[in-house]
Amino acid sequence: MPASPHEALHRIFQRRTELLSRVLRNELGMPVPDPVKVEIMNVDLTDLEPVSRWVDSLLMLHYPDRQVIVAIESQTNKSDEKRRRWARYVAHLHDIHKCDVLLIVTCRSAATARWAEKTYAVGLPEWDTLTVTPLVLGPTNVRAILDRDLAAADIHFAILSAVVHARSQQANAILEVLSDALRDIDEQEAVGLAEFTESGLGRGRARDIWRTLMATRTYPYISELRAKGREEGREEGRAEGRAEGRAEGRAEGRAEGREEGRAEGLAEGETKGEIRGEIKSILLVLKGRGLAVSEEQRERISSADAAQLEKWLLHASAVTTTDELLA
Known part of the structure; x- marks a missing residue:
């Protein structure tokens, strides 16, 4: 990587x-x-x-x-x-x-x-x-791969093209073609190459476009990426929950308090991890689509429950303003 x-x-x-x-x-x-x-x-x-x-x-x-x-x-x-x-x-x-x-x-x-x-x-x-x-x-002699069949025929060259042209006006079209072509290869390989591409694009507009594609498309390899992201979020939540549970148990000084703290921490941690992942995905989609998010709107999204976040995520790729999403 x-x-x-x-x-x-x-x-x-x-x-x-x-x-x-x-x-x-x-x-x-x-x-x-x-x-x-x-x-x-x-x-x-x-x-x-x-x-x-x-x-x-x-x-x-x-x-x-x-x-x-x-x-x-x-x-x-x-x-x-x-x-x-x-x-x-x-x-x-x-x-x-x-x-x-x-x-x-x-x-x-x-x-x-x-x-x-x-x-x-x-x-x-x-x-x-x-x-x-x-x-x-460089950009002047490496072809911009704008045809899905060409990208599928040589997926590694398509990635090279995407990275070289990350700052060009054609970046959006190149990345859309690449994301389509990745669905034709082995799912696990596609996951690895999608992550490699994101790292290679660096910070900026091209990486935002790529992350938006990964958040809104429904190809199997993208589902795998989302599952991986959710699992990472759950693991972070579990770790936080264990730490909180141990701290709570030590403070009470009782063995049963520690056990209850760990159990509650694990469950709460998983929920926190999933919610954190949903919030991040919504903000990423809005950013990738160029939709402004005020501090008040960001706070509202960050404080929503899991059901509301899931509803917003489903509609984030279709609305024209953040106000419309949160209405």
Whole structure:
């Protein structure tokens, strides 16, 4: 599971290693064959001396007649320091493994992509000792997957497309297509990929859109996600209930008080967890649809009972204002 959009832009190639060859051919126009094997390598390039070299993702492509190491870096902003590191990565890998090295930089920003694709030269103006020219994947050369059949045919590339285009005006359409395509694969795999996508989108409009889709669609894998969220809420509630029960029992100093406290705490905790999940879902749907929620309305939603919350959640995707929902 990625921790950020930074990781999603390179770990997608680890999750489905054969994706790289398709991207090289179809997105970058490189006539490369499919490798016999793709090996995920250790990304630690540290020497015995304390000089650390950590590449975001590192793959080795095994062909019948050669091996090619591919270093994949996801880049958010321009950085001269990263250019120097890329030169060091490439030189180090070429020296240690004695094979060809390819550097790929993935970006969500078109401006950063334009910066990254420029050749970086090490040496004198009259003579370049070393030049590094990355292959760059960004919004200008990674297709926006807007067709459900295309997304279903290559679900991992569809996720890469969604993450790369998270800031574009097409994000809504791309994510709707992706959410539809996920229903055609194994349910458990779809749950994992849906969570991976959410992490990769990062904070912002695209993640709000994705969460709204996950809260309002009725596909089996989305039901599994909701069940998982409810269970997490119940577990939090149980934990709180146990703590409250133990505290109450200790305060009374009686064994029967502790037992009653635990039992009441567990039941109360489960209810609290479910209610907390319903409140979060309603606010998420309203936010994803761009509907304003005042502090007074938020307080009213947060203080409602389970039956009322369930009713509001069913209608949250259809109303045009928050006032209409709470009427």
